[in-house]
Amino acid sequence: MAPGAAAGDAREKFLPLTRNALIDRLTARAVWPSGQAAEARRFFRYLDFWRHQSYVARLLDLELTYEPFSPDSDLLITRKFTGEERIAMQKTLVAQVRALLVNANFTEIDKSQVEILTQGSFYGLDLSCDLSVFDEVAIFYRGASTRTETRRDARRLYLRSQEFDVPIFRRLFVLFKLKPFEVRVAEVMAEQHCERRQAERFVRRLRKSLPAGTSSDFVYMKLFKNIPHTDLEMVFPNTQVKFRFRDKLKLGFTAGSGVGMGVAGAVSKLAIAATPFGLAGAAAAFAGVAARQVANIVGQRNKYMMTLAQNLYFHAMADNRGVLTLLADRAAEEDVKEEMLLYSVLAKQPANVRDLDEIDAAIERYLKATFGFDANFDIDDALKRLIDDGIVTQAPDGSLVTLSPAEAALRIDALWDAYLDHLPDTAPPEGREFDARLPPV
Numbered sequence: 001m002a003p004g005a006a007a008g009d010a011r012e013k014f015l016p017l018t019r020n021a022l023i024d025r026l027t028a029r030a031v032w033p034s035g036q037a038a039e040a041r042r043f044f045r046y047l048d049f050w051r052h053q054s055y056v057a058r059l060l061d062l063e064l065t066y067e068p069f070s071p072d073s074d075l076l077i078t079r080k081f082t083g084e085e086r087i088a089m090q091k092t093l094v095a096q097v098r099a100l101l102v103n104a105n106f107t108e109i110d111k112s113q114v115e116i117l118t119q120g121s122f123y124g125l126d127l128s129c130d131l132s133v134f135d136e137v138a139i140f141y142r143g144a145s146t147r148t149e150t151r152r153d154a155r156r157l158y159l160r161s162q163e164f165d166v167p168i169f170r171r172l173f174v175l176f177k178l179k180p181f182e183v184r185v186a187e188v189m190a191e192q193h194c195e196r197r198q199a200e201r202f203v204r205r206l207r208k209s210l211p212a213g214t215s216s217d218f219v220y221m222k223l224f225k226n227i228p229h230t231d232l233e234m235v236f237p238n239t240q241v242k243f244r245f246r247d248k249l250k251l252g253f254t255a256g257s258g259v260g261m262g263v264a265g266a267v268s269k270l271a272i273a274a275t276p277f278g279l280a281g282a283a284a285a286f287a288g289v290a291a292r293q294v295a296n297i298v299g300q301r302n303k304y305m306m307t308l309a310q311n312l313y314f315h316a317m318a319d320n321r322g323v324l325t326l327l328a329d330r331a332a333e334e335d336v337k338e339e340m341l342l343y344s345v346l347a348k349q350p351a352n353v354r355d356l357d358e359i360d361a362a363i364e365r366y367l368k369a370t371f372g373f374d375a376n377f378d379i380d381d382a383l384k385r386l387i388d389d390g391i392v393t394q395a396p397d398g399s400l401v402t403l404s405p406a407e408a409a410l411r412i413d414a415l416w417d418a419y420l421d422h423l424p425d426t427a428p429p430e431g432r433e434f435d436a437r438l439p440p441v
Contacts, residue, residue, distance in 0.1 A: 039405035103331035106140035143170025338382035
């Protein structure tokens with residue numbers, strides 16, 4: 001079962017094909033009555049633009065909520081918020097982002113699964129991440145898949161390579177916000193039963209490892225691609241790289257033998273010539289051996305950190321506000337694909353709400369036969385959006401009355417014409433304005 005998937009159906013709702021590919025197949029002349037194929041294509045293009053516009057409106061509202069929490073903003077601050085207002089806005093922001101991810105057909109990963117998924121890193125890293133330091137954590141994926149990798153096999157004396165499958169997340173989203181310093185200190189005092197000074201020192205030491213500028217005032221969002229399940233922890237800023245057991249054995253053996261040889265050499269030199277020069281030479285030899293072993297340990301750790309940095313660099317797709325823009329576009333695309341599939345069925349034959357399960361299964365069979373993938377088609381949400389836009393009407397007896405392609409295109413045209421007449425006000429209800437040239441009071 002994919003991480004976070006429902007126990008009853010491990011399939012994702014994500015439809016891994018472009019809307020243009022779907023339009024080409026759904027508007028083929030052979031699948032529509034005479035003359036309607038071109039009208040259906042025109043309606044689908046109208047629907048595509050309309051759906052993206054609806055997400056642009058949501059994105060503008062979301063960006064307004066996110067502005068006080070954005071770590072990348074270069075805009076002048078002209079509005080102040082109380083602590084209670086920030087808490088309320090933070091909850092609103094997280095709820096809006098979660099809704100956007102669900103619309104984009106992402107699946108959530110429960111925090112309790114992170115440690116289970118990250119056993120045995122593909123990149124050879126032993127990672128550790130404490131999620132309790134975060135006030136907000138949300139992890140979503142889309143496109144659980146595998147990719148084939150090769151590496152030399154120890155059982156074949158490293159002479160031949162062996163292929164193996166690596167489970168990956170095609171897209172991985174993470175949202176996190178650090179807990180305020182005082183909140184985290186109070187938690188450490190309660191967990192470790194220590195005094196405040198010790199707790200403050202503990203929290204400060206851990207936060208020194210975070211990137212410069214990281215603050216509990218901000219909400220961070222990241223989007224990655226092709227992340228192995230076992231390296232999920234590497235996308236968090238407080239991830240610590242630890243030595244693997246075999247590296248500990250290797251370094252321990254080389255360090256122990258090197259120090260042992262250094263001690264033996266120093267003792268032999270002392271036995272031969274216990275002069276000041278002999279003592280100095282023995283000490284220098286011992287120091288050289290010890291320094292070489294320390295350099296080996298530091299070099300191995302630097303190798304780990306370089307591997308971690310390179311992987312994040314090549315897997316990163318977007319940060320913070322850029323993530324919101326990308327998610328809104330992906331959500332609009334998923335919506336319109338679902339709507340086109342459902343409309344193509346409802347517009348060609350009479351249907352009733354009692355037939356939805358059968359229609360759902362038929363669409364899933366079509367996707368499997370045409371594109372070769374299994375998907376859990378979200379028929380309920382697609383039908384709701386078509387009804388809300390007036391493309392489909394549900395009669396009292398449950399019958400679903402669907403506009404023809406030409407009528408549906410005219411309906412979208414009318415919605416566009418009336419859109420600006422009913423544009424909602426996006427002014428935030430929280431906070432207060434102040435003159436940015438003067439210090440806030």
